[in-house]
Amino acid sequence: xxxxxxxxxxxxxxxxxxxxxxxxxxxxxxxxxxxxxxxxxxxxxxxxxxxxxxxxxxxxxxxxxxxxxxxxxxxxxxxxxxxxxxxxxxxxxxxxxxxxxxxxxxxxxxxxxxxxxxxxxxxxxxxxxxxxxxxxxxxxxxxxxxxxxxxxxxxxxxxxxxxxxxxxxxxxxxxxxxxxxxxxxxxxxxxxxxxxxxxxxxxxxxxxxxxxxxxxxxxxxxxxxxxxxxxxxxxxxxxxxxxxxxxxxxxxxxxxxxxxxxxxxxxxxxxxxxxxxxxxxxxxxxxxxxxxxxxxxxxxxxxxxxxxxxxxxxxxxxxxxxxxxxxxxxxxxxxxxxxxxxxxxxxxxxxxxxxxxxxxxxxxxxxxxxxxxxxxxxxxxxxxxxxxxxxxxxxxxxxxxxxxxxxxxxxxxxxxxxxxxxxxxxxxxxxxxxxxxxxxxxxxxxxxxxxxxxxxxxxxxxxxxxxxxxxxxxxxxxxxxxxxxxxxxxxxxxxxxxxxxxxxxxxxxxxxxxxxxxxxxxxxxxxxxxxxxxxxxxxxxxxxxxxxxxxxxxxxxxxxxxxxxxxxxxxxx
Amino acid sequence: xxxxxxxxxxxxxxxxxxxxxxxxxxxxxxxxxxxxxxxxxxxxxxxxxxxxxxxxxxxxxxxxxxxxxxxxxxxxxxxxxxxxxxxxxxxxxxxxxxxxxxxxxxxxxxxxxxxxxxxxxxxxxxxxxxxxxxxxxxxxxxxxxxxxxxxxxxxxxxxxxxxxxxxxxxxxxxxxxxxxxxxxxxxxxxxxxxxxxxxxxxxxxxxxxxxxxxxxxxxxxxxxxxxxxxxxxxxxxxxxxxxxxxxxxxxxxxxxxxxxxxxxxxxxxxxxxxxxxxxxxxxxxxxxxxxxxxxxxxx
Numbered sequence: 001x002x003x004x005x006x007x008x009x010x011x012x013x014x015x016x017x018x019x020x021x022x023x024x025x026x027x028x029x030x031x032x033x034x035x036x037x038x039x040x041x042x043x044x045x046x047x048x049x050x051x052x053x054x055x056x057x058x059x060x061x062x063x064x065x066x067x068x069x070x071x072x073x074x075x076x077x078x079x080x081x082x083x084x085x086x087x088x089x090x091x092x093x094x095x096x097x098x099x100x101x102x103x104x105x106x107x108x109x110x111x112x113x114x115x116x117x118x119x120x121x122x123x124x125x126x127x128x129x130x131x132x133x134x135x136x137x138x139x140x141x142x143x144x145x146x147x148x149x150x151x152x153x154x155x156x157x158x159x160x161x162x163x164x165x166x167x168x169x170x171x172x173x174x175x176x177x178x179x180x181x182x183x184x185x186x187x188x189x190x191x192x193x194x195x196x197x198x199x200x201x202x203x204x205x206x207x208x209x210x211x212x213x214x215x216x217x218x219x220x221x222x223x224x225x226x227x228x229x230x231x232x233x234x235x236x237x238x239x240x241x242x243x244x245x246x247x248x249x250x251x252x253x254x255x256x257x258x259x260x261x262x263x264x265x266x267x268x269x270x271x272x273x274x275x276x277x278x279x280x281x282x283x284x285x286x287x288x289x290x291x292x293x294x295x296x297x298x299x300x301x302x303x304x305x306x307x308x309x310x311x312x313x314x315x316x317x318x319x320x321x322x323x324x325x326x327x328x329x330x331x332x333x334x335x336x337x338x339x340x341x342x343x344x345x346x347x348x349x350x351x352x353x354x355x356x357x358x359x360x361x362x363x364x365x366x367x368x369x370x371x372x373x374x375x376x377x378x379x380x381x382x383x384x385x386x387x388x389x390x391x392x393x394x395x396x397x398x399x400x401x402x403x404x405x406x407x408x409x410x411x412x413x414x415x416x417x418x419x420x421x422x423x424x425x426x427x428x429x430x431x432x433x434x435x436x437x438x439x440x441x442x443x444x445x446x447x448x449x450x451x452x453x454x455x456x457x458x459x460x461x462x463x464x465x466x467x468x469x470x471x472x473x474x475x476x477x478x479x480x481x482x483x484x485x486x487x488x489x490x491x492x493x494x495x496x497x498x499x500x501x502x503x504x505x506x507x508x509x510x511x512x513x514x515x516x517x518x519x520x521x522x523x524x525x526x527x528x529x530x531x532x533x534x535x536x537x538x539x540x541x542x543x544x545x546x547x548x549x550x551x552x553x554x555x556x557x558x559x560x561x562x563x564x565x566x567x568x569x570x571x572x573x
Numbered sequence: 574x575x576x577x578x579x580x581x582x583x584x585x586x587x588x589x590x591x592x593x594x595x596x597x598x599x600x601x602x603x604x605x606x607x608x609x610x611x612x613x614x615x616x617x618x619x620x621x622x623x624x625x626x627x628x629x630x631x632x633x634x635x636x637x638x639x640x641x642x643x644x645x646x647x648x649x650x651x652x653x654x655x656x657x658x659x660x661x662x663x664x665x666x667x668x669x670x671x672x673x674x675x676x677x678x679x680x681x682x683x684x685x686x687x688x689x690x691x692x693x694x695x696x697x698x699x700x701x702x703x704x705x706x707x708x709x710x711x712x713x714x715x716x717x718x719x720x721x722x723x724x725x726x727x728x729x730x731x732x733x734x735x736x737x738x739x740x741x742x743x744x745x746x747x748x749x750x751x752x753x754x755x756x757x758x759x760x761x762x763x764x765x766x767x768x769x770x771x772x773x774x775x776x777x778x779x780x781x782x783x784x785x786x787x788x789x790x791x792x793x794x795x796x797x798x799x800x801x802x803x804x805x806x807x808x809x810x811x812x813x814x815x816x817x818x819x820x821x822x823x824x825x826x827x828x829x830x831x832x833x834x835x836x837x838x839x840x841x842x843x844x845x846x847x848x849x850x851x852x853x854x855x856x857x858x859x860x861x862x863x864x865x866x867x868x869x870x871x872x
Contacts, residue, residue, distance in 0.1 A: 129616045132616055132617055132619075133616060133617075133618075133619035133620065134619070135619070146616075146836070147616065147617070150615065150616065150617040151617060154617050154618075156617070256814040256815060256816075314706070314707065314724075315705055315706065315707065315724070315727065317727055317814050317815065317816040318701060318726045318727050318812075318814045318816060318817075319701065322698075323698070323701060516835075520835075521835050521836070521837060522633075522835075522837070524835055525827075525830040525831040525834060525835050526637065526638060526639075526831075528830070529639075529815075529818065529822075529830065532815040533815045533818050535815075536814070536815035536816055537815075537816075540816065557638060
């Protein structure tokens, strides 16, 4: 759903974006220079200040407690954004709330927001771009992968490696070290320049969703192999599973985006050990793009066969995810590949309408004896950084310690810092994005399941409690809460992910997680078009031999250059 | 004397001031942003310090593998839209002008004007449904006459036609109103004189109505020529798919994927500048032609 919303948002943004960029340009002439002059002066001053504190610190080092409260209190500047999901109690705001008060009273850190932008993430991103351009950076702020790389390259960030060592609590170090790839993404030249984002490879991994009631009605076996899958798909198409006497059902959902979160055909490819749009290691240890491997050809050939057999909607090539969802929630489609959140959208709509509808998730079936691995990318796009020359660079570590302590540590106070009377207080915290549970939603699932079997919700966080309550409602017969149960409850998404992808290790991670390479920035739009167009045409019936031509074109149009750059990045990681 | 006049008229100048400032700020100010087209822009370095790269952005644009196909699609689609967008509303305006029942006329005007207010995001969804080869109402209707289902949005032969037809359907009501307004400006005495001279309805249309509308027609035609490189981003973006890239990918959708999705602002600016340049050229030359051929001046 997010993906869809983003699409609309990005579709509307270009005009505004250009406008913003150009308006900035007109002010850029003289003012820019003046601002720079001022900026340099400030920087020198703050550098001197930093040196001074560093000297003092060195002298006192043996006696200083890394988590000591600042006395007198210090001020740290930052920038923030809110969106429609932020709710505040009367009189509270991002400038004044439980977190800011605690930062000041417990750590002696006054956090001052230089600006707060309203609107979704995109606007924050644009405003940060402008802030970076103007050179008037706050002490600490959040940037995306591209901005992070640019700033680190330009030497505008404070090295956090030693600071995390010196000031980080054990919990903080655990959080940072657990996400190996996230930590690598937050490093440059072997030094840590940001508090890395949380690492989540499970949330986007595809599962196979099957109409369990149809499967039972037609007495079909569970989809353990690709052959089973094809058998089920054909039966769903031809044996009238909805019993209306018309051949109007399909075995497999698909959309014109081929992979778009929902319906996500990459899961199908994974069954053939082919991986879409991600970089995997080949036999020689080099990184290669999954789109141009021979396994992809086999997978596409099978999809073409299924399309010809009527298993896939004849019109899938012009329908986006929303349109494909209409078909599926109308009870016309029996299977789809998609992520763990599919029960909430779109499946819930169909289940609410049809009292018999029931969906079951399965791990990706395999075409041969080797178990299939689900592909997964982690987007690392939220890096909290400290500007070079900030007076108290260590403050970011102390703030992060405090966050971890109050959310998952021994002294966690969920009622104060997580959710207060339905208001999500945790969003006000700095570095809140995605942290708080070391294994993310998998932990949530486990805690909820424990609480359900013990019949005791006392130990749950407010977020977990809300899922617990909804599952209880579902168990009481309320089908509008079916989705939550199917995500977190028994035999749900996370149960399968936990057993197969986490414990079973059946996950193929995207080996490339750096910022876009120059070749990607320049050529990716062309290559994406080539991939989408070629794959769509092959599925619709173009000769499968076209795949070889496609691979040749892909390499020629920039694929070869990008592969080289990706491997250079991999070598220098 | 001028001082005296200024003193007398200063409230009027004050009234103009806000729009003057706004135009300066939002229409003229951003023009300086065009330097981006000649720079290798990096957000970190900013406007001032990003290095100049001459015409590299333009070179890059014209070396894109599909660029000529995309330019061809754009010109083809927008040319058809311009022609159809002139003929259909003029015809409808003439026909409506002959209608004597005022209630009927107003209803028709309002109804055909309505789609103008719908966004392409909504219309995109509706069109996909009604043009569906399996369940769409259009193909079911054609099926009555034994026509095999046509995959309008998935076929390269039909896609540009669908774009033009749906665009005309959405916008002709709006243009019709402009032409109807022009018709009310024609002196009724001319018709009376013509009737006395024994002119039929058709002759009246040909010799009074059409010449009377010419200034507006020339004006709208001249202005629309400036849009020859705008084939309608909203519409195409909501209707196209990989299946019809061959006939439906236009400059704006390409630039959207290239410039905005991949954050290549310099390139997006370069394309925008090129499009504006071509528009200025076309508008000027059509203005000149209108002056020479129809002896018509806008300014």
